[in-house]
Amino acid sequence: MITNLVVFAFIVGILTGAVVVGANSWALALGLRMSWWRWLLSALWYILLLFLLFAAFTFMGEGEVAAGWRTIGISVVLMVILGAGLARILLASRSHPDS
Amino acid sequence: MKNKSDKGENSCSRREFFKIGGAVAAGLQVGAVAGAGLAAGKDPSTHTGWQHLGDNTQFVDRSKMIRKGPAYEIVGETLRPEMHESAFGRQALIMRDMRQYREMIKSFDAGEERQEGMGNRRPVPQGETSPETTGGEKSTKDDTSFPPVEAFKEPMLSWYKNRPDLYELDKLRVEEIMPKKRKDQEAYGEYYTLINAWSDSWSTHESITEPPEESDFKIGRRKLGDARPFKSPAHAAKLIKKVAHHFGATMVGITTIEPDWCYNYNLRGSKERGSYEVPKHWKYVIAFGVPHQWEQVNSNPNSGTSFDAYSRSSIAARRLETFIKSLGYPARRHSPMDGYDLIAVPYLVKSGLAEQGRHGIAITPETGSNFRAAFVTTNLEMEIDQPIDFGVQAFCEHCQICADICPSSSISKADSNEGMNTRGYKHWEINQTSCYNFWMQSMGGMGCRLCLIACPYSRKSNWLHSLARKVDSKDPTGLVDNGLTYMQKNLFEAPEAHEYLPPPDGRFANFREPPEWLQVKNYLDIDVNDPSIGD
Ligand code: SF4
Numbered sequence A: 001m002i003t004n005l006v007v008f009a010f011i012v013g014i015l016t017g018a019v020v021v022g023a024n025s026w027a028l029a030l031g032l033r034m035s036w037w038r039w040l041l042s043a044l045w046y047i048l049l050l051f052l053l054f055a056a057f058t059f060m061g062e063g064e065v066a067a068g069w070r071t072i073g074i075s076v077v078l079m080v081i082l083g084a085g086l087a088r089i090l091l092a093s094r095s096h097p098d099s
Numbered sequence B: 001m002k003n004k005s006d007k008g009e010n011s012c013s014r015r016e017f018f019k020i021g022g023a024v025a026a027g028l029q030v031g032a033v034a035g036a037g038l039a040a041g042k043d044p045s046t047h048t049g050w051q052h053l054g055d056n057t058q059f060v061d062r063s064k065m066i067r068k069g070p071a072y073e074i075v076g077e078t079l080r081p082e083m084h085e086s087a088f089g090r091q092a093l094i095m096r097d098m099r100q101y102r103e104m105i106k107s108f109d110a111g112e113e114r115q116e117g118m119g120n121r122r123p124v125p126q127g128e129t130s131p132e133t134t135g136g137e138k139s140t141k142d143d144t145s146f147p148p149v150e151a152f153k154e155p156m157l158s159w160y161k162n163r164p165d166l167y168e169l170d171k172l173r174v175e176e177i178m179p180k181k182r183k184d185q186e187a188y189g190e191y192y193t194l195i196n197a198w199s200d201s202w203s204t205h206e207s208i209t210e211p212p213e214e215s216d217f218k219i220g221r222r223k224l225g226d227a228r229p230f231k232s233p234a235h236a237a238k239l240i241k242k243v244a245h246h247f248g249a250t251m252v253g254i255t256t257i258e259p260d261w262c263y264n265y266n267l268r269g270s271k272e273r274g275s276y277e278v279p280k281h282w283k284y285v286i287a288f289g290v291p292h293q294w295e296q297v298n299s300n301p302n303s304g305t306s307f308d309a310y311s312r313s314s315i316a317a318r319r320l321e322t323f324i325k326s327l328g329y330p331a332r333r334h335s336p337m338d339g340y341d342l343i344a345v346p347y348l349v350k351s352g353l354a355e356q357g358r359h360g361i362a363i364t365p366e367t368g369s370n371f372r373a374a375f376v377t378t379n380l381e382m383e384i385d386q387p388i389d390f391g392v393q394a395f396c397e398h399c400q401i402c403a404d405i406c407p408s409s410s411i412s413k414a415d416s417n418e419g420m421n422t423r424g425y426k427h428w429e430i431n432q433t434s435c436y437n438f439w440m441q442s443m444g445g446m447g448c449r450l451c452l453i454a455c456p457y458s459r460k461s462n463w464l465h466s467l468a469r470k471v472d473s474k475d476p477t478g479l480v481d482n483g484l485t486y487m488q489k490n491l492f493e494a495p496e497a498h499e500y501l502p503p504p505d506g507r508f509a510n511f512r513e514p515p516e517w518l519q520v521k522n523y524l525d526i527d528v529n530d531p532s533i534g535d
């Protein structure tokens, strides 16, 4: 169990590094002027997405499949709404895309 | 110029690489988190307390939950429980009076209900006080008529005169529910073969045959030695809790005896069947509990059993009783398989193991209502625990899930337990008789336990439910209560209350499907009638 956790943390850690570098590249490519609080909002959105997914699949794992799917459905709606809000905030700061 | 353009191209392609790599990593991370969620949900270590031994098994630190004040508010004259008050205790009195009545009208068949009370399965030996182990007698005739009120003797005569509603419920059970149960058993009995085998396999018992002044002072036939002094009551409590965990208990608490919470009849091992004085050497009560098997408990009410947890808590009680006696202190076990001389829930509350919920049973922080309790009474002086508060009272006022799902409408839907008075104590109370009548209708290992498992506190201890319970207990506003209750009602699917009833009103539904290893179709080569499909 502990070994599995360590392996899992290791993999997720590496992936997080890649996600952060990738996000920075996307921001530059799209010409977003990312201040610290814009990064914070983006990170919170992403963490919330992972949290909801984790919760939904935990429900499925414990045999509550319907609750899992419902959580996914609600999460999609919620994340799209929050994502649209976040996109507006980020795009408002946009300069010319760095091509 | 060329160099500059090369640089630009390099940085552009590096950025493209990072962009694509980041997107792929995000996708993988989402997948990893989903997989981890699945694993967290399946994780057998969230089956708190099941087959988990060791002295560090107390999963919850209760010192942060202690509340001030007594276990219950006293709201009237306090009384000890009488036999005829409980639907289960009443059975023996009903049988006694029915037998005489039928003898009188020359149609003797007093054993019918008891026989059928075991779910039409082979009766287990008599002598226990737990409701599902009340034993059976051979039935001879098909007479199902219930005597008129006047045919009963005291105390049933006065009781029925004061409680015509309960007379009607008892009559309904004998005259309608039991004959219908026989037919259901014929039609669908085979479908429950594995459940019944599983349930039967746990039913072991060991009656106490001598009164406390004898049995509590002996191990077998050997008299107790001198009492071995402990360094302090705190040391005694610490050791007793450690060994109780080793003996199989998931949670352990200690409190003092309260005579009001000892039955006022049928002291085990005593020849006297009536009232008795609580033995002086019952000074302390060690309370402990063991959960039901977590995969199987969800398939209540028609494919569940009580006997798994009954058996395990009873065996722990036998071991603990012997351990204390071996140190020279008198002790007596009170357990589901071997019988109780005391009522369970108040001692669980007083010893700080649990709070009492709307469904009338105890809710613990670690396994919710999914557990069965046993006790040992002794005069070994131990440090005692205090009642706890982890938010159940407030949660129950918002929740009502158990009341909505109860197939016999036995659980109150009142806004609060204000005005409720059970023998002088204020707490939630249910209609035990209509509850018992549903037990008699259900299939499988007999009983119901639906409120036990539908209660949100009874969910497995994975990170999600543990987090929800923790956050809720810290919220004084009630907002989290409302949010969690809303989620419970809208995210989780469960059959409607009537679906748990026998056909034609229902379909013998279960809260969840039984685990695959208890489904006849997966293992046995026999013809069965699935009640959810019909004939
Ligand atoms: S055990 Fe079943 S019938 Fe009895 S109160 Fe609970 S849900 Fe209702």
Ligand code: SF4
Residues within 6 Å of the ligand: B357, B358, B359, B395, B396, B397, B399, B400, B401, B402, B403, B454, B455, B456, B457
């Ligand atoms: S189901 Fe709800 S109302 Fe019933 S005991 Fe559990 S928390 Fe209380």
